[in-house]
Amino acid sequence: MTNRLTEVLSKKDLNKDDIIFLLGLNLQNQEILFKKAYEIKDKYVGRKTYFRGLIELSNICNKDCLYCGIRHSNKDTKRYNLTDDEVLRAVKYALDKRWSSIVIQAGELTNSTFTNRITSLIKKIKSFSSNPPGITLSLGEQSEEIFQEWFDAGAHRYLLRIESSTKSLYEQIHPKNELHSFENRLENLNRLQKLDYQTGTGVMIGLPSQTLEHLADDLIFMRDFDIDMCGMGPYIEHKDTPLYQYKNLLIPIEDRFRLSLKMIAILRIMMKDINIASSTALQTIHTHGRELALMAGANVIMPNITPVKYHENYALYKGKPTISEETDEYVQDLERHIHAAGDTVGYGVWGDPVHYFTRKAK
Ligand code: 5AD
Helix, strand or coil: CCHHHHHHHCCCCCCHHHHHHHHCCCHHHHHHHHHHHHHHHHHHCCCEEEECEEEEEECCCCCCCCCCCCCCCCCCCCCCECCHHHHHHHHHHHHHCCCCEEEEEECCCCCHHHHHHHHHHHHHHHHCCCCCCEEEEECCCCCHHHHHHHHHHCCCEEECCCECCCHHHHHHCCCCCHHHCHHHHHHHHHHHHHCCCEEEECEEECCCCCCHHHHHHHHHHHHHHCCCEEEEEECCCCCCCHHHHHHHHCCCHHHHHHHHHHHHHHHHHHCCCCEEEECHHHHHHCCCHHHHHHHCCCCEECCECCCHHHHHHCCCCCCCCCCCCCCHHHHHHHHHHHHHHCCEECCCCCCCCHHHHHHHHC
């Protein structure tokens, strides 16, 4: 091990130079970083992986993010909306498996038909079982009133990625208008934290013209914001999006994968007791990519339990898996790989981020 690596890994706080150094580690030294991150995970949150059943409620979206396959202007995507029954069936599946938490994700809408429906759906899910699941929402930017209404209905976690914490890069990957403003995104994250949600954010890794310095700033942003949860993963180009024209500027997909694992490991070292999700995008690159991330410090996996016939229409990026993750065979295989990574599955508990409670106790 190099002297610098030993020194950096033994520091109490990492500065920006340290983070850039760690992001640049070669194949051999990155293993040392992952080992350190796994030790920290073991010590602070335990060698447990929590499942959240991911329900992709709808791909109808008002936004036009330049990287995303379900952006409003992509007329090649067939739009869908699950029925309440389909949602409840998926919830039942998760509960039967004792996963105990679900994530509801959808394209971004703010009209009252949509927001009222979410409120009623949260209530239905909460009253559906005597042992209701923890509910995470991933439904984009909303007013304070709506965030509050959903919280009161029973949702207690929210994921809203900052995508990039560097304003200029954020603006390169979003249209330049009020609907896609960087300041609004920040404001929304603040709102969520203020309303007492367990607040999660994240970024895409390997965007065109993104540097290690940008990524280091992203990690520092997460630390400064004091997030409870993070979900981040590689950017994967989608041919029906404007950002696709820059595909020649991208680093190889394998490098985006490795960089994502390093981001996870460094974040684990910086924020020891948060929950870190192993993103679906990692699985797109390697069948067992999500399990590799567990060994680098992640502790949450979100198996997709959306009815399989809708999967092809929720293609945020190229090659997003369209397999069913709700067959017994699949789940057993996933569990085998989780065990091989050194973890066990946290069944029957919500698996809230420890950090939320230590942050509140401060
Ligand atoms: N590659 C990787 N991640 C993507 N997302 C959207 N499009 C892509 C893409 N092309 C991610 C965004 C968003 C989340 C729901 O999916 O980070 O916040």
